[in-house]
Amino acid sequence: MPVEGKKRIFLGLLAGFVLVGAGALGLLFFFLLRGGRWEHWLVWGLAWLFGSFLVLVGVGTGGIVYSLLAQKAFRWEMPVHLALDLLFPLVSSVGHLVGLGRESVARSFIEIHNRLLRLRIGPIPPEKILLLMPHCLQWSECPHRITTDPTNCRRCGRCLVKNLLEICEEYGTTLAMATGGSIARQIIWERRPQAVVAVACERDLTSGLQDTYPLAVWGIVNLRPEGYCRNTGVDLDKVREAIRYFMQGG
Numbered sequence: 675m676p677v678e679g680k681k682r683i684f685l686g687l688l689a690g691f692v693l694v695g696a697g698a699l700g701l702l703f704f705f706l707l708r709g710g711r712w713e714h715w716l717v718w719g720l721a722w723l724f725g726s727f728l729v730l731v732g733v734g735t736g737g738i739v740y741s742l743l744a745q746k747a748f749r750w751e752m753p754v755h756l757a758l759d760l761l762f763p764l765v766s767s768v769g770h771l772v773g774l775g776r777e778s779v780a781r782s783f784i785e786i787h788n789r790l791l792r793l794r795i796g797p798i799p800p801e802k803i804l805l806l807m808p809h810c811l812q813w814s815e816c817p818h819r820i821t822t823d824p825t826n827c828r829r830c831g832r833c834l835v836k837n838l839l840e841i842c843e844e845y846g847t848t849l850a851m852a853t854g855g856s857i858a859r860q861i862i863w864e865r866r867p868q869a870v871v872a873v874a875c876e877r878d879l880t881s882g883l884q885d886t887y888p889l890a891v892w893g894i895v896n897l898r899p900e901g902y903c904r905n906t907g908v909d910l911d912k913v914r915e916a917i918r919y920f921m922q923g924g
């Protein structure tokens with residue numbers, strides 16, 4: 675299953691949203707002015723409010739495109755955060771309406787999120803980098819309880835927990851296994867890492883990336899040879915790559 679995201683999917687939807695919104699707003703202003711209904715102050719107020727929102731989203735969308743093309747972080751982070759993180763649920767729904775799969779929109783969002791993250795991080799010491807993995811990565815028949823302590827793994831090699839422990843030893847990072855989104859947030863809250871390499875399915879990853887902003891969280895979509903939530907995997911090269919980005923500062 676391909677897990678690479680195409681940046682143009684999310685950006686195209688975002689630009690479409692701004693254009694359609696601007697068109698609707700233009701029409702609304704046109705009818706308000708033509709009808710001379712200055713007394714409809716509530717409609718005017720809402721129109722100006724929506725117009726300001728659209729301008730911010732437009733600036734944010736432009737900021738994302740600028741950052742991706744110039745490989746420089748856009749100075750004004752707020753509109754970028756608005757266009758990327760806060761509008762994701764809406765953009766995802768619009769994508770679904772026009773026939774795009776929610777997973778492909780989510781992968782596009784994650785790809786853009788990671789690219790922008792690289793532009794705003796400084797070097798981070800490895801002990802401050804947390805590898806946050808889903809519990810379904812553990813072999814489903816394994817009797818060892820690794821959610822409380824991943825070092826309970828006997829390293830039999832039936833699943834990738836062994837490899838992830840080796841990666842942690844190689845780089846000096848730490849590993850945690852989460853049984854769900856709220857546990858993942860709790861782990862982050864308790865350990866207070868400076869950076870997180872998070873692996874999960876598209877749905878959990880997108881909500882986690884939005885919720886944890888502005889923490890530096892690198893998202894990697896898991897591999898699911900047996901479907902959701904059972905014996906899942908991850909591309910270990912991508913995990914190593916993310917750790918190196920954090921350690922080098924982008």
Ligand code: SF4
Nearest residue numbers: 813816827828830833
């Ligand atoms: S590698 Fe570790 S977690 Fe995976 S099946 Fe073996 S003992 Fe269990």
